[in-house]
Amino acid sequence: MQLNRDVLTESYRKMRTIRAFEEKVHDLFETGALPGFVHLYAGEEASAVGVCAHLDDEDRIVSTHRGHGHCIAKGCDVEGMMLELFGRRSGVCGGKGGSMHIADLSKGMMGANAIVGGGPPLACGAALAAKTLKTGKVAVTFTGDGGSNQGTTLESLNLASVWKLPMLFVFENNGYAESTGSGWSVAGGDILRRAHAFDMPGFQVDGFDFFAVHEIAGEAVERARRGEGPTLIEVKFGRFYGHHEGDAQTYRAKGEVERLRADHDCLKNFRQRVTEAALLTGSELDAIDAEVDRAIESAVAVSRKAADPDPAVDLLTDVYIRY
Amino acid sequence: MQLNRDVLTESYRKMRTIRAFEEKVHDLFETGALPGFVHLYAGEEASAVGVCAHLDDEDRIVSTHRGHGHCIAKGCDVEGMMLELFGRRSGVCGGKGGSMHIADLSKGMMGANAIVGGGPPLACGAALAAKTLKTGKVAVTFTGDGGSNQGTTLESLNLASVWKLPMLFVFENNGYAESTGSGWSVAGGDILRRAHAFDMPGFQVDGFDFFAVHEIAGEAVERARRGEGPTLIEVKFGRFYGHHEGDAQTYRAKGEVERLRADHDCLKNFRQRVTEAALLTGSELDAIDAEVDRAIESAVAVSRKAADPDPAVDLLTDVYIRY
Amino acid sequence: MARILTYRDALREALRQAMEEDPTVILMGEDIAGGKGAPGEQDAWGGDMGVTKGLWGQFGDARVIDTPISEASYIGAAVGAATCGLRPVAELMFVDFMGVCFDQLLNQAAKFRYMFGGKAKTPVVIRTQYGAGYRTAAQHSQTLYSMFAHVPGLKVVVPSTAYDAKGLLISAIRDDDPVIFFEHKVLYDEARDDVPEAPYAIPFGEANFVREGDDVTIVALGRMVHFAAKAADVLAKNGVSCELIDPRTISPLDEDSILESVEKTGRLVVVDESYPRCSMAADIAGLVVDKAFHALKAPIRQVTAPHTPVPFAPVLEDAFIPSPAKIEAAVRSVMKGA
Amino acid sequence: MARILTYRDALREALRQAMEEDPTVILMGEDIAGGKGAPGEQDAWGGDMGVTKGLWGQFGDARVIDTPISEASYIGAAVGAATCGLRPVAELMFVDFMGVCFDQLLNQAAKFRYMFGGKAKTPVVIRTQYGAGYRTAAQHSQTLYSMFAHVPGLKVVVPSTAYDAKGLLISAIRDDDPVIFFEHKVLYDEARDDVPEAPYAIPFGEANFVREGDDVTIVALGRMVHFAAKAADVLAKNGVSCELIDPRTISPLDEDSILESVEKTGRLVVVDESYPRCSMAADIAGLVVDKAFHALKAPIRQVTAPHTPVPFAPVLEDAFIPSPAKIEAAVRSVMKGA
Ligand SMILES: Cc1ncc(C[n+]2csc(CCOP(=O)(O)OP(=O)(O)O)c2C)c(N)n1
Ligand SMILES: Cc1ncc(C[n+]2csc(CCOP(=O)(O)OP(=O)(O)O)c2C)c(N)n1
Numbered sequence A, B: 001m002q003l004n005r006d007v008l009t010e011s012y013r014k015m016r017t018i019r020a021f022e023e024k025v026h027d028l029f030e031t032g033a034l035p036g037f038v039h040l041y042a043g044e045e046a047s048a049v050g051v052c053a054h055l056d057d058e059d060r061i062v063s064t065h066r067g068h069g070h071c072i073a074k075g076c077d078v079e080g081m082m083l084e085l086f087g088r089r090s091g092v093c094g095g096k097g098g099s100m101h102i103a104d105l106s107k108g109m110m111g112a113n114a115i116v117g118g119g120p121p122l123a124c125g126a127a128l129a130a131k132t133l134k135t136g137k138v139a140v141t142f143t144g145d146g147g148s149n150q151g152t153t154l155e156s157l158n159l160a161s162v163w164k165l166p167m168l169f170v171f172e173n174n175g176y177a178e179s180t181g182s183g184w185s186v187a188g189g190d191i192l193r194r195a196h197a198f199d200m201p202g203f204q205v206d207g208f209d210f211f212a213v214h215e216i217a218g219e220a221v222e223r224a225r226r227g228e229g230p231t232l233i234e235v236k237f238g239r240f241y242g243h244h245e246g247d248a249q250t251y252r253a254k255g256e257v258e259r260l261r262a263d264h265d266c267l268k269n270f271r272q273r274v275t276e277a278a279l280l281t282g283s284e285l286d287a288i289d290a291e292v293d294r295a296i297e298s299a300v301a302v303s304r305k306a307a308d309p310d311p312a313v314d315l316l317t318d319v320y321i322r323y
Numbered sequence C, D: 001m002a003r004i005l006t007y008r009d010a011l012r013e014a015l016r017q018a019m020e021e022d023p024t025v026i027l028m029g030e031d032i033a034g035g036k037g038a039p040g041e042q043d044a045w046g047g048d049m050g051v052t053k054g055l056w057g058q059f060g061d062a063r064v065i066d067t068p069i070s071e072a073s074y075i076g077a078a079v080g081a082a083t084c085g086l087r088p089v090a091e092l093m094f095v096d097f098m099g100v101c102f103d104q105l106l107n108q109a110a111k112f113r114y115m116f117g118g119k120a121k122t123p124v125v126i127r128t129q130y131g132a133g134y135r136t137a138a139q140h141s142q143t144l145y146s147m148f149a150h151v152p153g154l155k156v157v158v159p160s161t162a163y164d165a166k167g168l169l170i171s172a173i174r175d176d177d178p179v180i181f182f183e184h185k186v187l188y189d190e191a192r193d194d195v196p197e198a199p200y201a202i203p204f205g206e207a208n209f210v211r212e213g214d215d216v217t218i219v220a221l222g223r224m225v226h227f228a229a230k231a232a233d234v235l236a237k238n239g240v241s242c243e244l245i246d247p248r249t250i251s252p253l254d255e256d257s258i259l260e261s262v263e264k265t266g267r268l269v270v271v272d273e274s275y276p277r278c279s280m281a282a283d284i285a286g287l288v289v290d291k292a293f294h295a296l297k298a299p300i301r302q303v304t305a306p307h308t309p310v311p312f313a314p315v316l317e318d319a320f321i322p323s324p325a326k327i328e329a330a331v332r333s334v335m336k337g338a
């Protein structure tokens, strides 16, 4: 499938934004500017962007604890996100959610989720709503290799298949769940096997290759929109940082991360592909890089100065709609 | 595999005991003599007995809400069981458990379980203990078709495979979960698919055929004892009664139960096989029938007269070992 | 002219009317229609207690949705769908099964609105059966609403009558927050009242004064309201005047009504079928000794189940459940001020 | 000569000594060794907070067992193995995750002994992390022990010091009943004491009198014990003498010590990081107004978290957690008798 310029530039911009956002967050965390647990998506950008390129604001996605990339890919405002990570009142969740619970329902982003396996049932619900209300919309649940072993995830595969739900199960297999290897924790070594078990089409794709992810996801989304039920996609790749900030990563092979960054960077691959095929020029991409970096810098500058929530006003609100 | 006389007589005796026990319980329930929810195993005898024939008291089984057959197959005392169903103090669980929680740990029967999907994790634990303590023992978890869709069951398949546990997952697919057809609730229609998904050997077997179950289960138990990990067995058959006593069964096909009883009775099949092969004579089998009926009658007679627990003494005891 | 309905029929009427008035209301649960994928009758069960019987026939597959045995995923699906424009009413057959799906309520439904800065709306109702008296023993007889009341973000409803069951379920379905709706399995048949046919909503957080009295306040929940009324009758004959309050919803709780009553009577007995520790009985006692201490003339007594699982044997189960006699004894003890 | 250990190191020492003294003690959990199936270092994590670090090296794969992310099945496996001759100590990384595995504790471990007529023995320990203060927000910061205390058949331990952490964990592992062991994530580093090297067991159900006093009894749990001590110091300077009691185990609860103290002081403040409804704070208030009513000179105040999820923003989280200042204010209010 030949992608047009707009899709290409938009996709590159989003992947590049995720990368720049995460690298900035990494630096900020090291300086102690950011509280809490932070899990970075750098290296995995092609998955979120390749999938979400097929979705609009009424299509829903459910994310994981590693949710920044999914937010950006789904169109969440980067400044609102950065403000949220700083715990500011003007953050996308008013500072009450933070990195592990970042969400923007207006963009169809139903939330990062700090409970591994918490998301797939919710995505089944989003898909059920689309099916019941006949909106033609779809739902996507992103889950890790570790999360693929959670019972809630597995029974959601069965439920989605039985109910023939318009949804995608995107399993982001980055090789590790915290420090545990997915080759060990996932019986049989690959998540793909589970597609057949629950009677749905399944695919494995190189997660460093935006074009491969984009194509497979596009077909799955179409299938879902046509009412033909769910699809399982196992995206294989690796993360560029630790499980969370502060992870010493001694469980990884020597030079593993360096090799990934050198030879398996979805951004480098993308640049090479589009420039060789003369779809976009290097200077066009450089221009995007510069714009993105400026946007991130300004998001940080705004966030540093922004106001915190006011306990007297904000602590007790938003528990219920009606009290 | 040629079975010797002792195995044959013992297996027939147990299957016949289950049948007689359940038919008696059915009658007693109709007269209002038995309280609570009662789920009968009649028609499924070949599964419990075909599997448990390979186990001794130190091998463990975990059952379901439909547990009477598993108890008898594992060697629990029929009188103690009947007393328990009556809620008597001398019942195998002191009258505190009842039909849905009947257990006898001294026989390696870890309990019926009224939580669908509650058993598989426990069986993983029994298998882990056998592996850790190097006892050479195995664990078996019996689960229904409905229970095969519970997340706790599915993640236990993965855990058992990853840990290479000495255990069997016996899925008793009797076609229904309450009133819901397994062809609908189990994605893809059969549970066998899940064996491959979790990287373990899997088999489907005719549950009306004791010999077929016995053979497959024997190989799986040996594999487990050899330390080669878990096996999934899907036993296909049907129940002779409703989901529980009182179920009108309007969801079943006209004449379905009659056909099962006429053409798919594991006891009739067994009698035919062993008499035709001249392994046992009809009169030998008749003699067992008569003994069994007498045993059940006396269990009922004893249970009718037995004493109830004493609230003043028994209500508050056995919550903890040390208070 | 009276229109007597059982608690079961009142609940079904509430579901039917809510579905008629709002097309986004759907039902889901195990065998709530029944016969799915089976060769015989569809709508064969209507739920294990028959509460939803007939609704599939009226509303069809798209709105009365049977599920595989996968509480975590279908309860979670109800929660997720509620954030996407539906008003799902999911049935958790027995509240004892909460252990396999609690995360979707504890960490998802209850927290969305707060975690997402007030931007989420999750109008989901979980209907569930609770309580002892059915001889279903340890894993099918528990009274677990105290655990749900503990969780900020959930609303918890415990109707005691057919009239309240209908009005509170209609309110629960119209409410924009997650609601856990507790139905006592023994009341499906035992509770019968005059129930108006037209839909009506009973507001949350408004206790019902079942009877007025001067000497002692009794606060009771669910089936215990009926037991407390029995005890109050006996006590009335003996010159002890009890004020009986049924909070009807425990989260939100109508604290003012309870406090006002104790300000008047100076004595309190709380009756709760729960296990005793960290229970609603303790919650209400703790409220009153904080906010109405100076009115108290006697200890606050809690009449609850004992700190044991629910036993199977009928003689044991009957002794497990709080009884009118135990309530009467508790009232007498506080009347003595001892 | 003092031997100062952190709460973390004291817990690790208890695990090591229990494993040395009893070969049937095993550990299981996610990344409790770490690096399983990974190309790099084994024992790479030692648990997400480093409590089990180094134990894999000493005891190996057979006794320090990493798990996939499947809490229901491995917690259930720990429960099942406990009935088959092992003494598993399973780690539930954060108690917030109880929702995916609660059934194995609520309906299995807690009920076996009773359901099976006293014939089962289930010596399993679930170690779990709880509490706010780490900026981990709504799904990783909750204080949920009240829900476990509600369940008959479970024992619940809430150590506040490194000394107690070691002695109570050794008791938990030697105990033949299921024990839920709550470790406050902030205390891993903050709590440090002189901890004897030799193994010692602190019996369950025996409260610790942290300080003696005459005017007010303060009962506090876990991290709140330290906050209450701070408040008591300030109050002492102002002539208010507080008796501070740390129950250490909440099920069983040392009711006698609490009641004796209130009989003496006539005033009670309970400090509990839990959500307020159906909490341990309410439980203890309810106990005292029943059993020590006549000694009470003032309302019983509960200092708890508010009825809201745990917020992320540090300024909000700090306001969420009960503080020494709030405890001090509560004590002053009961001293006024108001
Ligand atoms: C129910 C639950 N169990 C455990 C955890 C702790 N935890 C957070 S992330 C994580 C690893 C997840 O691995 P994976 O699913 O592969 O996602 P990745 O981090 O690799 O993106 C674990 C164990 C959790 N948050 N929730
Ligand atoms: C967690 C849980 N969900 C639902 C139920 C109610 N229930 C009891 S048995 C049953 C059907 C089980 O079907 P299956 O697993 O096929 O076993 P069968 O009854 O056919 O032997 C259901 C839904 C339960 N006991 N536990």
Ligand SMILES: [Mg+2]
Residues within 6 Å of the ligand: A144, A145, A146, A172, A173, A174, A175, A176, A177, A178
């Ligand atoms: Mg991973």
Ligand SMILES: [Mg+2]
Residues within 6 Å of the ligand: B144, B145, B146, B172, B173, B174, B175, B176, B177, B178
């Ligand atoms: Mg079945």
